[in-house]
Each structure stands twice: as C-alpha cells, then as structure tokens.
Amino acid sequence: MSVTREQVAKIASLARIKVDEGDLDHFVPEFNAILGFVEQLSEVDTSSVEPMTAVIEQKLRLRDDVIDADPLTGGGKQAEVLANAPVAEHGFFGVPKVIE
C-alpha cells in the first residue's frame, strides 16, 4: 500500500502537525519506504492468533477510592500544575479564544 501527497497532508492534519510543501517532498517517499517495509507483515498467517494485550500477564490493579491517597498525585496542586504552563491566568491554563 502506498500513500499519496494528499493522504500524507491529511495525516499531518489529523496529527495536528503543520507541514509545508517542502516537508511533504521528503515525508511522502519516506512514508512509502516504511510502509513498503512493514507490508511484509501481511504474509504472516495470524488467523488463529489473538492480538497481544499485555506483554507480561498481570491483572490491572485498581487503587483505593480515597481522596489524596497519594499526596503527590492527589489534589491541591494548582500552583505546581500551572508552573510550566506557557500562559496561566487566574489559576487556569490560558488558550486563544475558542468561542466567537
């Protein structure tokens, strides 16, 4: 399977990465080389195989339903959460206007 220039532009848009014509010039052939390489997986008979869900079998744990059971990942960390924000205002993350 190979992809067209338009498809790669569409993928970039889905991935929220701005690309220009120059980017597409190299991404398209690189994509097709990689897709050509992974194509060989289709020759493997997997009709009786389940897809892997966990590489090491274990039961998914549930934590205790307790507020602030771990103070580090619990609540009350507004200042820390906002400390690295490019724009923080009034205790919130700042973003460009979304609703006109």
Place this chain on the structure above:
Amino acid sequence: MSDLTLLGVKAIRDGVAAGDFTAREVAEAFNANVAAASELNAFIVTTPEHALAAADAVDAKRAAGEELGVMAGVPIGMKDLFATRGVQTTAASAILEGFKPEYESTVSQKLWDAGAGMLGKLNLDQFAMGSSNETSHFGNVANPWKANDGSNNVLAPGGSSGGSSAAVAARLAPAATGTDTGGSIRQPAAFTGISGIKPTYGRCSRWGIVAFASSLDQAGPMARSVEDCAVMLGAMAGFDPKDSTSLDAPVPDWAGALNADLRGKKVGIPKEYRMDGTDAEILASWDDGIAWLKDAGAEVVDVSLPHTKYALPAYYIVAPAEASSNLARYDGVRYGLRDLPEGAGLQDMYAATRAAGFGPEVKRRIMLGTYVLSAGFYDAYYTQAMKVRTLIQRDFNDAFGECDVILAPTTPTAAFPLGDKLDDPLAMYLNDVFSVPASLAGLPAMSVPSRLNAKGLPLGLQLVGKAMDEQMVLNAGLAIEQRAGFDAAPGKWW
C-alpha cells in the same frame, strides 16, 4: 591518590564505605571530567552541585555511623528522559526546552534514596526515537571511540541512550540510566564497549519517564561491568503503585547472587539471527561468545525463533502507534513550547506548536502512528502487528522450553560515522534488528562487550532471558565478561 574516575559503581561505593576516599572527592573528580568533555556533547545540562550535595550527605551519614545505601557516594548520569524535580527535563526536544518538572521520577528518586548523586542530564535521541543520537534538538553526541584506520570520523554513540553510553565509556560517569524501547540501552552499550541491561517489562517503574511507546519502554542501568549493572538495577527496580504496569514482585539480590558457573545451564543459539550480509566480525564475536559460555560449563543448543524477520516491521507499527497517542499531550497548553501565530485559533496553535517543537524523526513517527491507527487501516496494520507480536513472544516461550538463556549479537555492525544513515530512516531502523524482538516480548536482555574489531571498535554480545530471570542474563553476561577480558578504553581526544 589514584584516578577515582577509573573506578566503577561497586568500587566507589565500597571505597567510600571503607573510608579509602570521600564521596565528595569522587563527585569532584567526575564533575571535573564532565566539565572537560563538552566536545562529546553527552550532557544537555550538568548539575555538579547536585552531585556534591548528594556526596556530602553520604559523607555526613558515614561520619555519623549510619547505614549507607547500595549506591552511596556514586555520582551518575541521568538520561534526560527522567523527570527530575527543578532540573530541566527535555527528552532532547525543543517542545520541552525549559520544562522543569515539579516532581521526581520513581527510578531517579530510588537512585537518590540509595545514595547516588546526579552529574547531569544526558543527551539522547529526541523522545528516545533514534539509533544514533542524531535526532536530539541539542546536537549530536560523539562516540568517544574512533576507528584506527586514520579516517578520524566522529562516530555515533548509538541511540537512543547515546549520551549515557558516551559518558560511561569516556569515564565521565561510572554509570548512567538508560531506557530501552527497541534496543536503546543495548545498542549504545555495544557501540561504546560498555554493559547495559534492560530488565523484564514492568521491573522498573515508568512513572516520571517521558513516554515513547508505553508497552515497550523500560529503564535500566548502563555501566562498565556486569556487577555494576546488577548493583544499580537493584536500586532502580521495584513495585510502584503509580505505574499501572509495574510488576508487583520482590526485587531479587541480583548482585549478591551473581555466579558465572553455568554448569547445567543451556544456552540457545537462534539460527534466524544468522542473517545474510551480517558482518563477518560480528559473527566471529558471536562464535567467541559461544566458546566462552561452553567454557563456563553451559551446554549450547540450537533454537529457532521463526518470526524474527517480522519483529522489526511489527515494531515500526506498534511503537509509532503508541508514540502518536503518547505525544498528543504536547499541545502548547499545559507545559512546554507554545507557538501562537498572529490571529491563530486553538487548532492552528496546536499545529504550529507541534511543527516547531518536534524534530523530523518525531514527526515521521507520530504521523506513521496516526496513519496505522486511522479508520480503515487499524486492523490491517495495528491489529496484525499485535498478532505478530503474540507470535514473536510464543517463539521465545518455545525456545525457552529448550534453553535457559539466548546468546546473539547485539547489533549487525560496529559504530558507524555520524551522518552515515541520516538520509535513510529505514537503514537506521535496521540497526535494531537483533534488539527489537526481546523488546516486543518484554524479556530481560543485556549487552556486554566482547572484543574490538579490526578497526579498533568495540562489539557487543546480547543475552536474552526468560521473563523475570534477569539473574540468568547477568550470570551469563558475567561468564562472558570474565573470559572476554575486555579492558580497552577509548583514547582521549576530547
């Protein structure tokens, strides 16, 4: 005083405990080597004050007669993929430049609790995506080794843990943390003549490690001896409720149980790894390894891993798919870079931020992952790759019915010059052909140096063990280390 920077983890720890030298003297010696090696570009930031503060704390504890940790007095390098409180953590990307975490990763915290100090944050391939450390936003890392053929080319230190491998090989640190998604500990260790182990998936907590491909990412130590790796892995591993895939199992005393007597053990040689076109010196090094393990008492048996050739294509679907999901968090809102063009809305801000903040290889993988997960292609690519992953794991399970550990080369070649494979992503990916299968199966795997090739460059041998059996991997690694007698070091040119 003899040069303290020639000492490894255990020798430093024991020397500090015995009072042969102070932790501060050790930290000062390594800080000096780090400061004098900027030409290697192994570090993104250096933190000499952190190393000194940790050393002083160890010296004070010793003076007070308190018990010292297993890494007490050992200054290490920290791959810049681990969140370190108050110290810039970038994953070698522009998008995280300036990011100072408010929290500490579990693995780094465990190392500090064990008495280690931090020399600095080590360079790597951007978001750990690469095999040559050439995708870093902060420049290439130079391999301290150079070929003896007069070419004087600067060689790749391997990747993604290229700063870690270069720093340990150049004696800038006795050990460093690495992370391994498809070979990122083992391949750089092989390229620089050091040892490194990726434990069983889930042994080391992923909490606070910048995520690349969560079902594959594992942290591990890189050092100059098998015993040092065992000591440091013991300090890094352990159950962590903050990581949902952390293994709730006791951490064995790997270092204490090291034993190179392999009588009664079987070593499997996978015939599918003898690929056409593999470098003759790599094959000769593999033959040396077989002879050494026989000499250690092991029986050598042929095993088959029939789906080996499908491991790399499966990896290049699974890893980008997970990366596209994990890296969706970099949106210019909560942390990191924001690029807001004049008059742009939210969606344009996302796209501009990600275009400016990610390098070409990261974009390539995010987009590839987006494609293989998109409607209409999901089953053909992602589901098929995860089925093949089941088959690869089944191959290993079958093989381990007949042997205790598998021996193979770590890489298909020795270190290559920087720039050599930069224009051909696929050629770069092929460098991980021997390391990726164990990653897909979540198995413990280690690289140990075997010999120098005709150009004077180190080669590595890889040991792959059963799930949870790091001990067997380390024991076989020790048997090779004792017989290889690898004591070569790169000549200082930096």
